[in-house]
Amino acid sequence: MPRLTQNKVFWWFVxxxxxxxxxxxxxxxxxxxxxxxxxxxxxVLALIGRHGSYLFGAGVLLLAGLGxxxxxxxxxxxxxxxxxxxxxxxxxxxxxAHRIRVEGSRDVVRLAGAINAAADRFEGLDRSVEERxxxxxxxxxxxxxxxSVVLADLPEGVVICNAEGQITLYNQRARQLLEDPEKxxxxxxxxxxxxxxxxxxxxxxxxxxxxxxxxxxDIPEKLRSGRQDLTSSxxxxxxxxxxxxxxxxxxxxxLRELSGFVLILTDFTRRMExxxxxxxxxxxxxxxxxxxxxxxxSAVEVILGYPDLSPSKRDEFHRIIHRESLSAGATMDRLRSxxxxxxxxxVSLSAMRLKDFLEAVRVKCDAVGGPALxxxxxxxxxxxxVDSYSLGLAVIFVLQRIGSEFGAGAFRxxxxxKATHLGLDFLWVGPALRLxxxxxxxxxxxxxxxxxxxxxxxxxxxxHRAELWPQPCGNTSQASVRxxxxxxxxxxxxxxxxxxxxxxxxxxxxxxxxxFNQPGQSPELDDRQLAELSxxxxxxxxxxxxxxxxDEMVALGAVRIVNSRLLESESFDQLVRPDGLLHxxxxxxxxxxxxxxxxxxxIRQVLELFHRFAEGTILVAHNAAFDMRLLQLQERRTGxxxxxxxxxxxxxxxxxxxxxxxHDLESIAERLGIIIMGRHTALGDAIGTAExxxxxxxLLAEAGIRxxxxxxxxxxxxxxxxxxx
Amino acid sequence: xxxxxxxxxDEPSIIVALQFLMEQNGYKTIVAFSGEEAxxxxxxxxxxxxLLDIMLxxxxxxxxxxxxxxxxxxxxxxxxxxxxxxxxxxxTKGLDLGxxxxxxxxxxxxxxxxxxxxxxxxxx
Numbered sequence: 001m002p003r004l005t006q007n008k009v010f011w012w013f014v015x016x017x018x019x020x021x022x023x024x025x026x027x028x029x030x031x032x033x034x035x036x037x038x039x040x041x042x043x044v045l046a047l048i049g050r051h052g053s054y055l056f057g058a059g060v061l062l063l064a065g066l067g068x069x070x071x072x073x074x075x076x077x078x079x080x081x082x083x084x085x086x087x088x089x090x091x092x093x094x095x096x097a098h099r100i101r102v103e104g105s106r107d108v109v110r111l112a113g114a115i116n117a118a119a120d121r122f123e124g125l126d127r128s129v130e131e132r133x134x135x136x137x138x139x140x141x142x143x144x145x146x147x148s149v150v151l152a153d154l155p156e157g158v159v160i161c162n163a164e165g166q167i168t169l170y171n172q173r174a175r176q177l178l179e180d181p182e183k184x185x186x187x188x189x190x191x192x193x194x195x196x197x198x199x200x201x202x203x204x205x206x207x208x209x210x211x212x213x214x215x216x217x218d219i220p221e222k223l224r225s226g227r228q229d230l231t232s233s234x235x236x237x238x239x240x241x242x243x244x245x246x247x248x249x250x251x252x253x254x255l256r257e258l259s260g261f262v263l264i265l266t267d268f269t270r271r272m273e274x275x276x277x278x279x280x281x282x283x284x285x286x287x288x289x290x291x292x293x294x295x296x297x298s299a300v301e302v303i304l305g306y307p308d309l310s311p312s313k314r315d316e317f318h319r320i321i322h323r324e325s326l327s328a329g330a331t332m333d334r335l336r337s338x339x340x341x342x343x344x345x346x347v348s349l350s351a352m353r354l355k356d357f358l359e360a361v362r363v364k365c366d367a368v369g370g371p372a373l374x375x376x377x378x379x380x381x382x383x384x385x386v387d388s389y390s391l392g393l394a395v396i397f398v399l400q401r402i403g404s405e406f407g408a409g410a411f412r413x414x415x416x417x418k419a420t421h422l423g424l425d426f427l428w429v430g431p432a433l434r435l436x437x438x439x440x441x442x443x444x445x446x447x448x449x450x451x452x453x454x455x456x457x458x459x460x461x462x463x464h465r466a467e468l469w470p471q472p473c474g475n476t477s478q479a480s481v482r483x484x485x486x487x488x489x490x491x492x493x494x495x496x497x498x499x500x501x502x503x504x505x506x507x508x509x510x511x512x513x514x515x516f517n518q519p520g521q522s523p524e525l526d527d528r529q530l531a532e533l534s535x536x537x538x539x540x541x542x543x544x545x546x547x548x549x550x551d552e553m554v555a556l557g558a559v560r561i562v563n564s565r566l567l568e569s570e571s572f573d574q575l576v577r578p579d580g581l582l583h584x585x586x587x588x589x590x591x592x593x594x595x596x597x598x599x600x601x602x603i604r605q606v607l608e609l610f611h612r613f614a615e616g617t618i619l620v621a622h623n624a625a626f627d628m629r630l631l632q633l634q635e636r637r638t639g640x641x642x643x644x645x646x647x648x649x650x651x652x653x654x655x656x657x658x659x660x661x662x663h664d665l666e667s668i669a670e671r672l673g674i675i676i677m678g679r680h681t682a683l684g685d686a687i688g689t690a691e692x693x694x695x696x697x698x699l700l701a702e703a704g705i706r707x708x709x710x711x712x713x714x715x716x717x718x719x720x721x722x723x724x725x
Numbered sequence: 726x727x728x729x730x731x732x733x734x735d736e737p738s739i740i741v742a743l744q745f746l747m748e749q750n751g752y753k754t755i756v757a758f759s760g761e762e763a764x765x766x767x768x769x770x771x772x773x774x775x776l777l778d779i780m781l782x783x784x785x786x787x788x789x790x791x792x793x794x795x796x797x798x799x800x801x802x803x804x805x806x807x808x809x810x811x812x813x814x815x816x817t818k819g820l821d822l823g824x825x826x827x828x829x830x831x832x833x834x835x836x837x838x839x840x841x842x843x844x845x846x847x848x849x
Contacts, residue, residue: 287780290809291736294830298742301834306749313745320738 010074017070034081053121078258080104083659084112090657092537093702094695095673096123157244157265159480163258165203165212171659177265178206178238185667196613198570200534203263205615207244211236215248216261223256235268241270285335292328296321351488354382354422358413361392368449370396371403373426375413382415384422385488386464390446390453394460395483397446398468399426402481405437406430414480417487423469424483432479433470525618525645526709530697533559535647536614538572539682540627541590543585547630552578553603554592556610557682559690560617564697566690572613573683575600590680604638607631611640618708622665622689625649645708649692651715656699658718670694727753728845731772733763733789734807735781742834743776743807750838760784764792766791772802774845776837777824779808779815787822794823803844807832 016378036044048055049222087100099119100112148171151158157174161167175197195205203212215232222230231249238244245268299317303309309317362373369644399411408428416423442458453460461468464485473481525533538558544551558572575592577600587593601609621627624646631642653663659673669676669688672695676688700706705714730752732743737758744754755770757763758802760781766772769811779786786806793799806819809830816827 287809290830291739294832295738295742297831298739298746298834301744302745305834320741324738419833452749669743 080108159263162260202224277458288331292324295324372410383488427480536617537620539685555682557686607640619644622649654718655714731775733757734778767774774803790822
């Protein structure tokens with residue numbers, strides 16, 4: 001049944017009451033008239049003729065009284081009860097913590113009180129049920145999180161897709177491999193170039209379809225022939241130009257039919273580059289050395305074969321031999337250094353601040369009762385590539401041995417920075433160390449207290465491309481031993497979201513196996529169920545509110561909803577460099593200052609990326625008219641059209657709660673029991689809007705609005721839909 | 726009239742040696758440092774034999790060889806590839822493109838002279 005607005009209800013009520021009253025008066029009058037004799041009727045007519053004005057006055061007064069009575073009944077009983085009905089729905093369907101606050105007659109207020117009391121009890125029960133469910137769920141989540149930790153820590157990317165290629169699970173590594181540009185972003189604000197990886201998205205937006213289908217096509221044949229090994233391996237180039245080695249394993253239904261596949265991805269780019277580099281190094285080595293040797297050999301053979309060579313010619317050949325031998329030597333040197341730099345970067349080592357490494361060694365040394373360590377403060381920007389555990393033990397091992405040899409109980413560290421290495425010296429008061437002792441130590445397995453490594457000191461040093469020698473200290477009473485460690489580049493900073501917006505219970509987000517039974521996206525959107533569609537919920541921040549007068553976007557935040565799940569990890573959070581200035585008033589609201597926008601991409605770049613991010617989904621925004629307008633105003637300039645279907649949470653809220661006056665983000669959030677973190681940040685508001693949207697879905701279903709078409713039409717009919725921005 | 730030999734290489738050192746060797750054996754030499762120069766020299770002098778390096782800037786030795794073999798007027802020119810590219814693949818490629826011999830750097834002077842003599846005399 002269509003919901004009526006308050007005004008309509010009121011006038012229906014007035015009409016019905018008036019008609020009823022009129023019917024009662026007319027029927028009584030008619031019945032009385034039938035009972036009267038002719039003489040009485042004449043008398044009555046005469047009386048009416050004489051005192052008509054009194055009767056008319058009484059009639060008007062009666063009607064006015066009736067009007068007041070109707071208004072009184074409507075305001076004290078009808079309206080509050082309507083509101084109570086609506087809010088009771090909120091309590092038992094969406095937000096058990098919601099309580100009815102209503103003004104009306106004493107009875108109505110008592111009724112509201114009784115419902116609130118029942119709600120208290122309901123909330124208590126609901127909570128205990130929730131707690132039990134949560135307990136049960138947490139056990140499952142624990143198992144899931146073990147799986148997610150395993151997946152997250154895998155060096156390989158893992159993507160699981162259904163038979164249509166829609167992604168149902170992936171890990172962070174897969175995202176890096178398939179989304180991030182191959183080269184690290186050079187400038188702040190540079191944007192990814194390929195497609196997006198996300199639950200419900202198609203894998204084929206990030207990898208080429210033919211290569212995957214090719215890998216999977218002989219699976220039916222393998223199944224028929226009863227082969228156990230169904231995995232096929234191939235190398236492919238992702239859309240971000242990374243070269244990936246992939247293994248595709250089918251997922252089979254109980255009927256042994258293909259219901260999906262797992263892709264396991266490893267980065268092949270580096271290895272390939274290394275092969276290529278090696279190859280060209282060897283090529284270049286052999287070519288240049290062959291060339292030089294050829295010149296030398298010919299020259300030598302000429303000198304030997306023609307003893308009567310003129311002195312000037314002989315001299316010329318001598319110079320050739322000299323020049324070419326120098327050139328061969330230089331070639332060898334260059335190759336050796338390039339080769340060393342390229343190949344000798346040990347893979348198992350990771351970059352670590354020297355400061356942190358030394359602190360860890362100091363603490364450990366203390367813990368195992370080793371010598372006391374101290375030293376000059378170490379600059380933050382010094383990094384070394386180490387396996388901190390083994391090298392740490394090796395350092396302590398050496399210091400302990402020196403300690404016991406020379407009775408040194410304390411060491412002081414000192415640093416010398418070289419071009420590509422760091423000299424880490426440990427000084428003690430006592431006699432200098434002999435190289436022979438070091439050589440002996442190098443042959444021993446490293447052991448400290450009860451921790452022993454299955455490797456000699458030499459092996460550990462070699463693994464680190466490190467060297468160890470007694471560093472001369474001149475004529476002092478001190479002695480020193482130097483560890484020469486390879487300096488490392490600080491690792492690229494991991495981009496953190498600008499402002500954390502959070503949800504209390506963070507669930508692992510990468511699970512959504514229901515998608516296996518999802519049909520592919522179809523243009524028959526109107527008939528699709530709201531709960532099964534994919535949405536991009538977004539919000540913008542602007543330089544001001546007058547977008548028609550040139551105010552521009554400065555931030556765009558968005559999250560995705562797939563299968564009624566908010567995928568917080570698949571968010572879009574981007575600042576935009578506007579052409580114009582930020583109004584101080586807007587800075588107070590969103591906290592984005594002009595200096596934060598320096599070096600950020602412009603609107604065209606951001607919208608292009610956002611268009612890809614929102615591909616194949618329905619756009620949702622609160623007060624979408626404003627945000628859509630903002631996007632449309634950029635159309636001519638950027639050439640990017642947003643033709644996505646749109647839903648507006650403000651209108652949908654008005655659809656499900658027509659009796660409520662306020663449909664701003666805060667009021668709805670409060671009503672539905674949602675806490676919005678990061679209010680007035682694009683991403684924060686987008687997440688808040690998404691949560692509101694998810695809570696509105698069951699309420700819409702309750703009102704019979706289940707398909708996209710129904711939602712669109714209901715929204716259009718609401719009063720708010722007539723507001724134009 | 727002495728036979729003419731075109732020496733094509735971008736390495737001056739080896740050119741000096743080759744030039745000396747060829748002249749000592751009674752040949753007249755012309756020198757080119759690149760593929761283009763080689764083509765001009767062939768056009769101008771129509772040498773009897775070319776000592777051709779492969780790794781040349783812009784137009785490489787393979788291409789020079791191919792162009793020479795494409796021109797029916799130049800079928801009598803002998804081509805000896807003298808190069809640091811020593812793999813089986815390159816030898817085959819060079820010979821298939823029409824080279825008469827393939828000598829890998831570093832080579833022995835005697836071997837090279839013998840090969841040149843053999844080819845020029847064979848040509849008559």
